[in-house]
Amino acid sequence: MKFPAHIPFIEKLGIELLKFEGGEAELAVDTADDLCNSWGVAHGGVVMTLLDVAMAHAARSPLPPDPNRAPEQEVPEGRGVATIEMKTSFMRPGQGRLLAKAMVLHRTAATVFCEGTIVDAAGQIVAHATGTFKCLKGLPAAGRQIMRPNASD
Numbered sequence: 344m345k346f347p348a349h350i351p352f353i354e355k356l357g358i359e360l361l362k363f364e365g366g367e368a369e370l371a372v373d374t375a376d377d378l379c380n381s382w383g384v385a386h387g388g389v390v391m392t393l394l395d396v397a398m399a400h401a402a403r404s405p406l407p408p409d410p411n412r413a414p415e416q417e418v419p420e421g422r423g424v425a426t427i428e429m430k431t432s433f434m435r436p437g438q439g440r441l442l443a444k445a446m447v448l449h450r451t452a453a454t455v456f457c458e459g460t461i462v463d464a465a466g467q468i469v470a471h472a473t474g475t476f477k478c479l480k481g482l483p484a485a486g487r488q489i490m491r492p493n494a495s496d
Contacts, residue, residue, distance in 0.1 A: 347403075348423070353396055356389065360400065365407050366447035368400035373440050385437030385469075394431060394459045394472040397445035399424050402455035402476040404447075424455060424476035431472040439464045453478055 344360045346353065356378065362369035372378070372393055374385040402424045406412070445459035455476045461469040 347400075350396075353392075356392065358393060358396060361442075363400055363404050366401055366404055366450075368397050368404055368443075368445045370397045370400070370443045370445075371440060374438060382436070383438075385441060387433065390433065390437055390441070390461060390470050391429070391431050391472070393441060393443045393461060394445070394470060395426055395429060395474065397443035398429075398457035398459045398472065398474045399426065399476055401445040401447050401457050401459070402450075402478075423479045425479055427454075427475050427477045429472055429474040431470055433470045434468050435463075437461065437463060437469040441469060448473075 344363065346360050347363065356372060357375070358370050358372045360368070360370055370393060372389065374389070376383075378385060378389045380386045403422065441461050441463060443459055443461045445457055447455055447457055449456040455478065456473070457476065458471070458473045460471045463469055
C-alpha cells in the first residue's frame with residue numbers, strides 16, 4: 344500500500360504502510376543494522392517514529408460512513424495532522440520485523456487523540472504510546488514563500 348503523502352524520512356527508514364482506513368493504521372519496519380542502537384536492537388527513535396507515524400495516519404485516515412458523526416469530525420481529503428503531544432512506554436527491545444497498530448480514540452474538529460502499540464514477530468509488545476494531533480489545513484510546500492508584513496511598508 345502506498346503512503347498518501349511523500350515522506351522522505353519514512354521512506355529512508357523503510358517503513359511500510361499496511362492499513363489506512365476507518366480511524367486505524369498499521370505500519371511495519373524491518374530493523375536492519377542501520378536502525379539499531381549499540382546493543383543491536385531497534386533504536387528508541389525508530390520505535391517512537393514508527394508509533395508517531397502510525398498514530399498520525401490513523402488520525403487522518405478515512406472514516407467509515409456514520410450518519411451520527413458531526414461533519415466537523417471528518418478529516419477532509421488533503422488535510423494533515425501534526426503531533427502536539429506524545430507519551431511512549433518501552434516494554435522490551437525491538438528486534439526483527441516490528442508491527443505498529445494505531446487507532447483513533449477520540450476526534451474533534453481541531454484535535455485527534457490516538458493510541459498505538461508495536462509488537463515484534465512473536466506478538467510481544469515492544470512499546471505503547473498515546474498521542475494528540477492537531478488537524479491542519481496544510482503546511483507551506485517546499486520552496487513556497489510565506490508573505491509576512493514588512494515593517495517598512
